[in-house]
Amino acid sequence: MKKIIQKNLPKLYLKLLIYNQTINWKKRNLKLTEIEFNNLKLIRKFSRQHVLLCGYPKSGNTWLRFFLAHYSILQQETVASTITYSELNEIQNLILERPFNRKKYSRKSNSLIDKIVWTHAPFKSDYSKFISKYLLIYRNPLDTLASSWNYHVKNRNNLKRIGYPKNDINAYVKLRYVDWEKYMVSYSQLDEHQVLAVSYEELLKEPVGSFKKILSFSYPNHNCDLDKLKKAIELSSFNSVKTMGRIKDQQHGMAAANKGEFARKGIIGSYKNELTEDTIDYIKNKVEKNSIITSLNIKYE
Template sequence: MKKSIVWMASYPKSGNTWMRIFLANYLANASEPASINQAHRIALGDSITKMYGMVARRPIDPSDIDDMLRLRPQVLRGIVANNADINLVKTHNARVVARGVPLIPEEVTRSAIYILRNPLDMVLSYARHYGMTPEEAVYTVSHPDNANPPDAETVTQFMGSWSDHVRSWTTGTSAYPVLVLRYEDMLADPKAAFGQVVAHLGMPLDEDRLDRAILFSSFKELSAQEKKQGFIEKSEESERFFAKGQKDQWKTDLAPRLIKQMKHAHRKVMKKHGYLE
């Protein structure tokens, strides 16, 4: 069994979609921007209910968490069965063992790209995406048992708190390389950040191609495409997926008491990654 999965990992609303759309444009190397609604073809999600049904070869119930976990190893083996050198797979799962099942097993993993974002900004985007109040979102992303519940489209995603998630992917020994990128650094110097991704994947780095892919995956371009054709990954609870794409929105949009709660809950990890003095 080939170790070909490169995990595109992040807590929700941290820049995973932006990264995948960049890669869609870099790989296409076309003269026009790739459609945002084709990005899912670049990095297959690891929680797509249809995939679990395919390997089960029987009717399944996504709400049966134990059954979905039993099927997960088969789903991942199915992904690597194409014998490709690299299979990009998007995940919001923490790198943990859930009910005895390793969610990110070493035997199928080549490497990982982990994107994290200032949780003070992430929580605002999280609230919009999931149709929550900021207060509800602060509580949710700080809870150790936070998970995305199953539905007809996706099986349960085990995330835990933001701090737990970040720790799971960025600390401890690993049998494979993990490239850690901050969303804020992607904004400040996209050429350096995305250039690291290209190098991590072992692709040739072409400056013109890199510049064009960055331009074609700019927030202005993504927002314009969503306005024109919609975006299949937008949740029903939110008005739009690509809202602002900026940093430090929390300074004006997040209530002081919620800022205090977030800092209290996530201080150690925020400080480690440069989000607190």
């Protein structure tokens, strides 16, 4: 009996953590931070009409930021090579979790990229008092969470420092699914005309049509230049960003603590080589039980 209990302890512990994650999610995630509140006050003060680019970490946020930055630059000048991660943060610098540069923000800008504010945060009801349009990028949870484990745990040499469940990719994916699901559901409370939800898989399979839809939503008064759109897609492609990172010694992306490459695989279905069948079935069953998530038409390959 003692051996049976010891064998099942990790599974029981994981269930308890998932339960706690579920009941404490709102308390941890849905209140404005002081930085967010101050940034949103600036938006109101200067009556800016922003689009909030949002997405769970490792869903393609950075890819979309690269595209929007490149397309914006191409309106004024030619771009020969992919901008660096550092340049991206300078160009698309309105990040909700970081203090806005008040002096810079006060100057009116006609640059397309300055209409974009970015966040990894779930939707908070107070956002709607300041921002009316939301561009949500999402990716199937299996690839998202497997990629998250590689980036936040494996590539930061955290395996030796932390214990179960985070050092086990399968347990990590099951535990973090609660966050992913709640994140996606949080944005479902917005009216349909307020949010454009675009999947990572759709962007990979039909880039021109998908990115054109994004531009139409984000900049309704802008006439899309198809040649510049295609150039921005080329400059922002997975291979272009990965090559830039290696040439510029910025493989770590925006996180110096990361020992691996930020741009890891960039494909659909890589989870199949990383997760067990039990984990894959567990997540797919969870997805099927949530009508809001199933309405997103999640693609696993």
